[in-house]
Amino acid sequence: MADSILQQFEQLAKVKDVAARSLLIRKLTAEYARRTGEAPSDMERQLFSALVLDLYDQIDLSVRRDIITLLARTNHISTPLAERLSMEKDDMVTPLFQHSPMLSDDLLLHAVRVRGETVLTAIASRSTVPADLVDAIMARAFLGAIATLLRNLGAEFSSKAVMLCSIICQKSLEIQTELAARCIVDEVFFDMLNKRVEAGCPFLPTSFANAIETGNLEGFLNGQLRNGVTPQNEDLAVSREEAVVQMNLGEMTFDALLADLIRKQRKEDIIWFLRDGPGLSTKAMEHLLMTEGNKTLYRILGEQDVSVKTFEALMQWRIERLGLSRRHQYRDIEEYRQQLRYHSQR
Template identity: 30%
Template sequence: MLREQLEQLARIKEPEARSKLIRTLVGEYARSEEHEPTEMERELFSHIVLSVFDQLDRAARYELVVRLAKTDRIIPDLADRLAQEDYELSEPVIECSPMISQNGLMQIAKSGGNEKRKSAARRSDLSEEMTDTMIARASRDVVHELLHNMEAPFSVRGTLALLIFANTEADVLAGIARRAMEDEEFLQTQMDILESNCPLIPPPLKKALETGELQRLAKTIEERHDGSIDLDGVTYSRHEASIQIANGELSFDAILRTLFEEGRLDAAIWLISRKINLADEVVSDTLKSDADGAIMRLMLQTGIHEKTYRDFLKARCEWLDRSTRSIPELVMRYKSELKKPRQNPGQPPSQALLKAAT
């Protein structure tokens, strides 16, 4: 019976008649609990709907979402297409569909609107790459949805980005504290970063991790509703700051450029030293020196792009109060050296924490 109706639908050419038949068919297709559609029926139904999708009226599209968004009775291609609709139609698909593809979700993470990203952030099947992308590109309310979602995984790079935000934003700081209280793996990542002497950890979070007072920290922030909060002598905003991750991604280059933009050379040195397996003091002393060749060789080991190297040189000149006149020449030299094959400077440490630098 179902197959006959699908074949009838395939023969109809008038858009209005197709929309009407699809609404009728979707209802029957979704209600047939005693009959689980075969793989062939799923494919046939979904491909026919996709072939006429642009001709369907809103009522027919709404019927598709209401009846089938949370089921496995459609194929990923149709779920992905429904996710492209406006938010009122696409919300159940984005948040609940078991059939939406990972590529479809990644497109939402990269370029979906804020509401669509918030729905995606509530899913239980997110990858670290998706979480990273939303942290780098989305507004903070999406970040808070991720922190509240105990199924959302956080990479070390994503955690470093959160710490960058938490240095000025009280609500992100509270969100990190709350998540660390409820998620043992997330807490362990914070402890690993703390033990590495990372300068990105805000002093109140450092103190709370060391003393086991995460709940007190989160509660202190959440109970204050004024425009700013003073914690351990540092003022934190209750509003989203203007900090954005460079290029909207969480690559080593992007995090490094963000640190340059924020004037956090201390944190940049920490990140560089872990990328190339050198002591912080060695990296710091080299970057403070006048040895342009040694600085270039050190930065070549990180593999950063020439544009990142240029941003580094600008930040270094500001840091050391030096002229920027030689930057174009130094960038050209770096670009030339970057094209040459280089030997591996050594095996990096194996700790999971240092994945942040890859």
């Protein structure tokens, strides 16, 4: 095979016409991608990849598209070639992002943060999608990509991703439907969501939470389907602007979620949210909120990068709703500001 590649390389070097050269490299790629028998040697892989890279900028756009399609599912190319192919426009590279084993995790994560919905949906369809990629895709808040993740049993959901699903499904019956379907077939996912319901998660819609509590998810799902709620229903799409405000550069923001709960003034929801991360009991978190100058509370908030603005809103809420004194309010805010400054310098 190595000799054959070299021979065809020599032939391509003699061809000056762009169209003719493009056709020849398409033929060579098809032969290479569809070969049967043993996998190519490292030498063959490097020779072929170097050949395509060397001529890539001289190839017609339509042939580039064909090359990407032919090579998308193979590991018989070098990482540099896979990375070069991935630089094409979104509508050309979806097969590569969905299937290629040669794209690094860092490249995939960067693509999730900067590419369009078609690429995100392709990555969400990969046979395995690690938790950090799921978090980043969720943070872009494209409804179709999130629905694809929920249908993909190879997608690994972190507790943060499950939390965001709970938030988004408030305004999307489609995501509620996908959540219910995932819970029915994925016991681990169901356990994660069920624990949040049992703990009083303030984000899940009441009807969906009741279906989980009563063990009637199949009935809930059937009802959704009877009402015409399907993955293709675009009328119920969540507002990306509303979702994106709760994230920051591909990571969900604890600060924005806490600020939103403070604005809604629901004591039980604030307590649930604050205790969920450190794993405290409701009684323990309520005690921290009721105790003036409690450094443990400040530490918990600081570890979650809660901003001074949100901390100030929480202090004001404690004064108005929990009856704490206003006497040390400004001192507490300044102490927390100093703590954040110290934490950022470490």
